[in-house]
Amino acid sequence: MSLHIKRGEVFALIGPNGAGKTTLFNNVTGLFQPTAGRVVFDGRDITGSKPHQVARLGIARTFQNIRLFDFMTCLDNVRVGRHVRMHATLWDSLFKLPRERREEEKTTEEAMDLLRFVGIAKHANQYARNLPYGQQRRLEIARALATDPKLLLLDEPAAGFTPQEKVELMQLVKKILTRGITVFLIEHDMKVVMGISERIVVLDHGEKIAEGSPDEVRKDSKVIEAYLGKSA
Amino acid sequence: MALGGMSLIDFLFYIICAAAVVLLAAQAVINPTAFVQITVFGLADGAMYALVALGYTMVYGIIELINFAHGDVFTMGGYISAAILGFFAINEQTFTAVNLVAILLVFPAVMLIMAAINVGIERIAYRPLRNAPRLAPLITAIGMSFVLEGVMFLWHGPASVHFPDILPHGPGFQTTIGGVFVTFKDGFVMVTAVFLVTLLAIFINRTKLGKAMRATAQDKDAAQLMGIDINRTIAATFFIGALLAGAGGMIWGLYFNNLFYNLGFRTGLVAFTSAVFGGIGNIPGAAIGGVLIGLIAAYSDSYIGSKWTEVVIFGILIGVLVFRPTGLLGMRVPEK
Numbered sequence: 001m002s003l004h005i006k007r008g009e010v011f012a013l014i015g016p017n018g019a020g021k022t023t024l025f026n027n028v029t030g031l032f033q034p035t036a037g038r039v040v041f042d043g044r045d046i047t048g049s050k051p052h053q054v055a056r057l058g059i060a061r062t063f064q065n066i067r068l069f070d071f072m073t074c075l076d077n078v079r080v081g082r083h084v085r086m087h088a089t090l091w092d093s094l095f096k097l098p099r100e101r102r103e104e105e106k107t108t109e110e111a112m113d114l115l116r117f118v119g120i121a122k123h124a125n126q127y128a129r130n131l132p133y134g135q136q137r138r139l140e141i142a143r144a145l146a147t148d149p150k151l152l153l154l155d156e157p158a159a160g161f162t163p164q165e166k167v168e169l170m171q172l173v174k175k176i177l178t179r180g181i182t183v184f185l186i187e188h189d190m191k192v193v194m195g196i197s198e199r200i201v202v203l204d205h206g207e208k209i210a211e212g213s214p215d216e217v218r219k220d221s222k223v224i225e226a227y228l229g230k231s232a
Numbered sequence: 233m234a235l236g237g238m239s240l241i242d243f244l245f246y247i248i249c250a251a252a253v254v255l256l257a258a259q260a261v262i263n264p265t266a267f268v269q270i271t272v273f274g275l276a277d278g279a280m281y282a283l284v285a286l287g288y289t290m291v292y293g294i295i296e297l298i299n300f301a302h303g304d305v306f307t308m309g310g311y312i313s314a315a316i317l318g319f320f321a322i323n324e325q326t327f328t329a330v331n332l333v334a335i336l337l338v339f340p341a342v343m344l345i346m347a348a349i350n351v352g353i354e355r356i357a358y359r360p361l362r363n364a365p366r367l368a369p370l371i372t373a374i375g376m377s378f379v380l381e382g383v384m385f386l387w388h389g390p391a392s393v394h395f396p397d398i399l400p401h402g403p404g405f406q407t408t409i410g411g412v413f414v415t416f417k418d419g420f421v422m423v424t425a426v427f428l429v430t431l432l433a434i435f436i437n438r439t440k441l442g443k444a445m446r447a448t449a450q451d452k453d454a455a456q457l458m459g460i461d462i463n464r465t466i467a468a469t470f471f472i473g474a475l476l477a478g479a480g481g482m483i484w485g486l487y488f489n490n491l492f493y494n495l496g497f498r499t500g501l502v503a504f505t506s507a508v509f510g511g512i513g514n515i516p517g518a519a520i521g522g523v524l525i526g527l528i529a530a531y532s533d534s535y536i537g538s539k540w541t542e543v544v545i546f547g548i549l550i551g552v553l554v555f556r557p558t559g560l561l562g563m564r565v566p567e568k
């Protein structure tokens with residue numbers, strides 16, 4: 001099983017439950033240490049890197065079951081995302097030197113911009129846990145974008161969305177692409193996957209069973225059997 | 233069973249609290265001077281408990297470990313500051329410029345030394361157990377506590393150690409306000425503690441590292457993916473906790489002029505009770521819990537008898553765990 005993602009595309013990984021999609025994300029982001037195989041990013045072998053190192057290199061992700069910092073405001077959630085791009089040292093922080101104050105101000109502005117970008121700026125000062133579900137997903141995307149990723153991993157971003165929210169999500173992903181970010185998503189919703197992906201890989205029991213454009217995958221008999229079921 | 237929307241346990245809790253408040257109020261009315269005097273003692277003790285309680289609560293908040301060695305880090309702060317003060321030509325009779333310089337230099341020095349020691353403890357004793365069952369680091373913490381007490385025992389033996397009395401004291405630095413005896417030392421302890429706790433609050437709420445600590449406490453995986461090195465963040469938590477404990481040990485020495493090798497055992501348990509009382513993992517809770525426990529201990533010493541004080545304090549610990557496991561202000565980090 002081997003995947004290759006091109007810069008600037010929307011790449012989707014689909015497959016039945018338990019196929020190993022999230023496991024793949026965990027291996028790429030360093031939450032799991034792969035037992036075999038290699039992860040290469042931007043020409044660098046990052047296999048076995050720690051999650052915070054992976055984040056620094058420019059890979060960000062969201063979680064299938066949203067994992068925000070529930071007891072922080074939306075603004076603070078995004079500000080935490082800026083952590084990796086901030087330079088203040090412990091001493092700057094302890095003594096509140098001007099450099100760190102400027103950086104904090106800049107971070108707050110950047111965080112507000114991102115909240116506006118995903119469309120939840122008016123909730124900036126609410127606790128993350130008090131947001132409605134759909135907006136929590138948007139906040140999680142804003143937080144991931146705050147790390148300035150080159151590659152954004154979205155784990156089932158449309159799960160539990162209404163049809164209207166799904167349309168808005170697709171628009172958001174297109175906006176993210178215009179920032180020069182490559183998007184790699186796992187998604188169950190076929191309309192979303194077919195609507196925004198340029199290439200799709202189908203995974204079943206840890207094996208790649210198909211790869212290609214949405215149209216090619218849709219017509220693949222193995223995919224129809226393994227994933228979409230005989231009725232599709 | 234419910235009583236007007238309250239469970240029986242809540243009802244009992246309020247009854248006990250109300251009874252305690254009524255009895256105290258009665259004492260305050262019968263002899264207001266004595267009451268205020270006891271309150272002053274209680275606030276000074278409570279300020280020191282708060283400094284130690286903060287270390288317990290911060291470490292618990294971030295890695296859910298009750299760091300039993302923390303009370304001994306506090307005591308060792310007192311031992312080490314006494315040792316460093318020995319290098320200065322301090323004067324215990326009157327307050328000299330040398331005393332002032334010594335205090336100003338030894339405070340930051342002992343805080344940094346204890347912080348370095350605590351980071352070392354975390355590195356060798358707790359970090360290797362990061363993914364072990366929670367009981368393993370807990371028992372290691374108790375072991376670490378014995379190690380520190382053993383070191384202090386070997387250093388100065390079982391007898392109590394004199395801590396130089398170098399704060400301004402004596403007739404010029406004490407006064408009686410309306411029958412209440414107040415010394416410079418009482419004020420010094422409270423002001424220093426408030427200053428340090430305020431710094432901590434600003435730090436936690438306003439800085440990048442403080443944010444990283446809050447994020448790590450709430451979700452370690454998500455924090456890592458934001459580029460936060462959680463090992464460094466946890467080490468920083470131990471560092472800051474020990475800054476406060478080291479300062480606390482020195483303040484204790486300056487106030488009581490007396491230390492002994494296992495002082496941290498009792499003080500640590502009292503501070504831990506304070507942290508639980510305020511809501512373990514909750515930083516303002518630990519500060520408030522420390523002050524309240526200091527006050528309760530002082531009232532108990534005077535109105536019930538000092539031999540009962542430990543019964544009262546640890547009774548509160550049990551009571552809080554039974555009736556209000558989340559403490560007064562609630563746990564900031566909910567159970568996952």
